Amino acid sequence: MKSGLNYVCGLRCVGCSAVCPLTENVYTCPSCGENLQIEYDYDAVCRQWSRDELERNPDRSLWRYQALYPVETGITAPPVGWTPLFRADRLGESLKLSSLWIKDDGRNPSASFKDRASAVVLSRACDIGCDLVTGASTGNAGSSTAVLAAACGIRARIFIPHTAPRAKVAQLLAFGAEVLAVEGTYDQAFDLCLSATERFGWYNRNTGYNPFTREGKKSVSFEICEQMGWQVPDLVVVPVGDGNIISGVWKGFAEFQRIGFIDRVPRLLAVQADGSDAVVRALEGDGKIRPVSGKTVADSISVSLPRDGTAAVQAIRSSGGIGVRVGDAEILGAIIELARGAGVFAEPAAAASLAGLKKAVSCGMVASNETVVLLVTGNGLKDIASVMKVAGEPRIIPPDPEKLVLYCRSGDEFRVARASELPHSD
Numbered sequence: 001m002k003s004g005l006n007y008v009c010g011l012r013c014v015g016c017s018a019v020c021p022l023t024e025n026v027y028t029c030p031s032c033g034e035n036l037q038i039e040y041d042y043d044a045v046c047r048q049w050s051r052d053e054l055e056r057n058p059d060r061s062l063w064r065y066q067a068l069y070p071v072e073t074g075i076t077a078p079p080v081g082w083t084p085l086f087r088a089d090r091l092g093e094s095l096k097l098s099s100l101w102i103k104d105d106g107r108n109p110s111a112s113f114k115d116r117a118s119a120v121v122l123s124r125a126c127d128i129g130c131d132l133v134t135g136a137s138t139g140n141a142g143s144s145t146a147v148l149a150a151a152c153g154i155r156a157r158i159f160i161p162h163t164a165p166r167a168k169v170a171q172l173l174a175f176g177a178e179v180l181a182v183e184g185t186y187d188q189a190f191d192l193c194l195s196a197t198e199r200f201g202w203y204n205r206n207t208g209y210n211p212f213t214r215e216g217k218k219s220v221s222f223e224i225c226e227q228m229g230w231q232v233p234d235l236v237v238v239p240v241g242d243g244n245i246i247s248g249v250w251k252g253f254a255e256f257q258r259i260g261f262i263d264r265v266p267r268l269l270a271v272q273a274d275g276s277d278a279v280v281r282a283l284e285g286d287g288k289i290r291p292v293s294g295k296t297v298a299d300s301i302s303v304s305l306p307r308d309g310t311a312a313v314q315a316i317r318s319s320g321g322i323g324v325r326v327g328d329a330e331i332l333g334a335i336i337e338l339a340r341g342a343g344v345f346a347e348p349a350a351a352a353s354l355a356g357l358k359k360a361v362s363c364g365m366v367a368s369n370e371t372v373v374l375l376v377t378g379n380g381l382k383d384i385a386s387v388m389k390v391a392g393e394p395r396i397i398p399p400d401p402e403k404l405v406l407y408c409r410s411g412d413e414f415r416v417a418r419a420s421e422l423p424h425s426d
């Protein structure tokens with residue numbers, strides 16, 4: 001199978017539709033400044049690649065789809081992608097959905113979905129001989145850049161808001177990134193990183209701004225199609241901040257349809273936090289992205305001005321999809337429901353998927369017989385402080401068997417009893 005670089009025909013602007021060639025320093029549209037989308041000669045891809053050939057490919061990572069990535073080098077270790085997709089029947093029952101699936105992207109090397117983008121961006125950096133990659137991040141994009149940069153011996157210089165959760169900062173430092181904690185928001189870190197990039201000429205991985213990020217993110221849709229035995233789900237639920245994951249998810253399904261691997265595409269459900277709902281507002285209004293406060297407990301989707309908002313709105317509309325907003329309490333509650341209902345530990349932004357799905361079901365936007373895939377985009381260990389707001393605290397006890405008291409069931413209630421007085425089965 002040839003690399004997709006052989007099939008790239010250009011980059012199309014998501015704003016004015018102008019097309020420009022793939023050059024070393026290409027980021028945004030030279031005419032209007034909007035983001036760019038990489039396009040391939042899909043007929044040529046079809047001639048070279050088939051579903052049968054794909055199914056015989058022993059690679060169990062996102063590189064099994066190399067015919068649709070614009071890179072020569074594939075950074076194969078640590079492996080990214082091909083994360084588990086599994087049925088969540090108990091959780092499904094509680095939502096009255098007959099076919100609910102979870103795609104657990106917390107099971108990537110840096111424990112978030114962002115590794116998909118970083119794998120392709122870092123491969124591009126290798127292709128063009130960069131020795132330093134920079135990027136602004138709420139934490140996950142940065143830590144995933146740091147992991148993959150470490151793997152291929154490239155320096156990483158990452159801008160984060162100084163409030164980023166400690167676990168994400170720990171990852172960045174452990175993987176050897178130079179960490180610049182900006183006294184400001186993610187949006188301010190993004191702008192600072194951009195102006196430094198323009199001034200000093202670094203290679204920039206900023207979400208949406210770098211068109212290779214969307215290329216990596218589309219891999220999740222390729223995997224969903226294959227892992228579901230080519231039965232395309234009816235609905236895919238995606239938490240949205242900058243809107244780059246959801247625009248990538250759409251591109252993946254649209255490309256597989258274009259090359260004839262699937263015959264239909266799912267609707268997308270975009271979930272945003274109340275204070276960070278610029279994409280949902282645009283969907284409800286004229287489609288234009290305008291800044292909002294960006295305030296939410298879910299730090300990874302805490303964005304004032306979504307940097308891939310235009311492409312996100314186009315993606316959701318093209319899919320016939322919908323957007324919902326959820327409150328912080330619903331997001332934190334969903335961490336617990338996902339953990340106890342499906343055995344999956346999610347950080348707040350990732351649990352927002354479930355909170356949004358619940359809302360959409362309760363508003364009648366999703367039918368009970370629809371096949372739904374919930375994207376869980378980041379592991380719960382990324383942000384312990386948030387989950388501890390709702391998980392409760394353990395009881396502190398003395399190391400004395402005689403004083404050991406436990407919860408035991410009494411009818412429908414729980415009571416506390418001495419362990420020595422309980423029957424064995426309690």
Ligand SMILES: Cc1ncc(COP(=O)(O)O)c(C=O)c1O
Pocket residue numbers: 112113114138140141207239240241242243244245246300301347349350377378
């Ligand atoms: C865990 C998690 N979920 C969702 C998102 C939202 O992705 P996007 O900003 O591309 O919309 C992010 C982005 O950082 C994330 O880290």
Ligand SMILES: [Zn+2]
Pocket residue numbers: 013014015016017018029030031032033034
């Ligand atoms: Zn343009």
